[in-house]
Amino acid sequence: MNSINPNPNHSLSDSLLSALESLTEGLTLYDKDDRFVFANRKYREWRSDIADVLAPGIPFETILRTGVERKLYRDAIGQEEAWIRSRIERHRSADGKFEVALSDGRWLQVTEQKTDDGGIVTLYNDITDWKQTEEYLRDSEARYRTLFDSAPVILFTKNRDGVYTSANAETLEYWKPLNPIGFTDAELLEPIIAADLRRNDLKVIETGQELVLEENFITLQGNRVVLSRKVPLRNAAGAIIGVMGISVDITDRKQVEVELQHAKEAAEAASRAKSQFLANMSHELRTPLNAIIGYSEILLEEADELELDRFQPDLDKIQTAGRHLLNIISDVLDLSKIEAGKIDLYLETIDIQEMIQNIITTIRPVAEKNGNILQIECDNHIGSMRTDSTKTRQVLFNLLSNAGKFCEQGIITLSATKDQEWVTFKVIDTGIGMTTEQIDSLFQPFTQADATTTRRFGGTGLGLTISQYFCRMMGGEIAVDSEPGRGSTFTVRLPAQGVDAPPGTKGIDAARSRAPAAPGDGKNTVLVIDDDPATQDLLRRYLSKEGFQVYTTTNGEEGLDLAKMLKPVAITLDVLMPGMDGWTVLTRLKADSDLADIPVIVLTIINDKNLGYTLGASDYLTKPIQRKRLIALLKKYRASRMPACLVVEDETPMRDMMRRTLQKEGWQIIEAVNGLEALQRLSETRPDLILLDLMMPEMDGFQFVAELRQNEAWRTIPVVVVTALDLTRADRAKLVGYVKHILQKGAYSREELLNEVRNLITESVK
Structure with missing residues (x-):
């Protein structure tokens, strides 16, 4: 096809021919008889596969069949004749555009149109790229639709x-x-x-x-x-x-969330109910236990004085059983407070050797009960540490008690060492020891080494769990090393300077919360403000036996009046009393300039020293009363004088026990059954000390302390809270600065009570 115009019946001008050859589309021309006339350069390039048959005069059908025979048309394969007929028919009608798929993958867009002389001119466009894009878009759309629908x-x-x-x-x-x-x-x-x-x-x-x-x-x-x-x-x-x-x-999820919220609220309500139940049980159990332990102490002492030896074994059993039950109650309550995150950290600077001596004095009978020898290894100049004294003592008490329980005819050693940052205590025994498997479960609640241990030695299995928590709370740790048959070594490491309270707890600085010691007026009277008759009776008997004159009242108002009238050497004050509570009584005592110097010992079931000290209590004892500690407190306040102590306690037996105990110590006792009565006693005479129960009718110990605060004449009277109440942080806040000590009813002995009183009086004299 060197000649583009071989047919003499057709002629093309040079300019037209040049224009056709320069087109970017392919172009062919057939005459009215459908014979090939012309093809431009682009078409010949595209259709080089049929170039050999593109000769002038060759019919369209011949050229078409050549391409079909060479399988150049994708859609014709397998249906050649039908496809040829359809293509010839469309070619001769020359009525528009259509697409042709070539076997090599290319696509051509064909546009055919008749000329004026009956011939056919055809334009070819390569639309391969466009068709590929179209196919890609179709595939993409299909994939999108599949993803969309699935x-x-x-x-x-x-x-x-x-x-x-x-x-x-x-x-x-x-x-x-x-x-x-x-x-x-x-x-x-x-x-x-x-x-x-x-x-x-x-x-x-x-x-x-x-x-x-x-x-x-x-x-x-x-x-x-x-x-x-x-x-x-x-x-x-x-x-x-x-x-x-x-x-x-998320309808189902939202429903689950609602149900979980309801369950959470129900669990919180159950937790609050449990806490309230435990608080109530604390009071209801500790109060009678206070009477059991206190009166058994009095009976033991009287039996010894009267040489009635045959009663002593039974009385020992009563007291031992009472203290064992008290320990169980305390462990369960401590664990409950740990689970609720309501344990407070109370930091104070203590003399390490003095603490150890106090611990040994108390624990020696337990440790030596099975024929053991108790040894102490502690440098006389070990110095002091800043810690929570109560929790440190409780940890060491528990370890020494366990050592005495699991060791027979052996040696128990308590050692203490101190370096710049740490104080290390070790409790070493030569007892039964433990296996590695037993150690692994040692600090789990309600768990002992094994069932045999529980049956043989008893116990709740809570002591070590609580001890571990206390150590960690104070920034320290507890570890154990043991070998079956050779004994155990428990090591407690505590910071020498104390640590900040961890999250979820409150740390209160004892040095800033204790009320200052106050001078007394030389009387030997103790006022007991407690609405528990048993507590009043116990205190009356405790203190009377120690030479104190005991006055008791069951309410805060009467306690305040008695304090004014008697000016006792000390007041014991319960917190929970009807009418005016112990806090109110304490506050009013400290607010009265005539009564403010009288030491107040808070005696309550509420175990919250911080609040008592905040309100100005001189000491805080928790019920059941530790008789020795209460007597010690009152003797400390009285010293060599004949001091007066106001006992604010609504329970007659408790008030009487405290009166008897202190009177024997030389105290003059003023009694009040509640905060209101205690206030009346204060208006009549100013005691040197107040022993205050917290839970009393009419006016409880909290209200009583608050009233003391308001009276400048009473504000400096030492107040010792003696209570069975488990004090909350809010309760402690009411006592801080106005209560000297808080004694837990049943948790201290007669001697401890008297020692606390003596110490307060000693401070007063100083």
């Missing part, structure tokens, strides 16, 4: 008017039996819900920012909640044309 979430699009334009299978299932496509939310849902949805859509469209939120639906399946993520839907130009939503039905 996604296990709700997917939809809306236009700017809020009309649903597409929805996947999950969405259609959600709306069943309705089909949202072509409708707005206003046409499908309740007006309020539809308005909320439309407002959210418009926010996305107007701001161009995605929005994640929870939305409510009311469908035929009921009320539903979905978590939706809505994003702006844009066209190719980037203009926002609507919104696309992706939603997950």
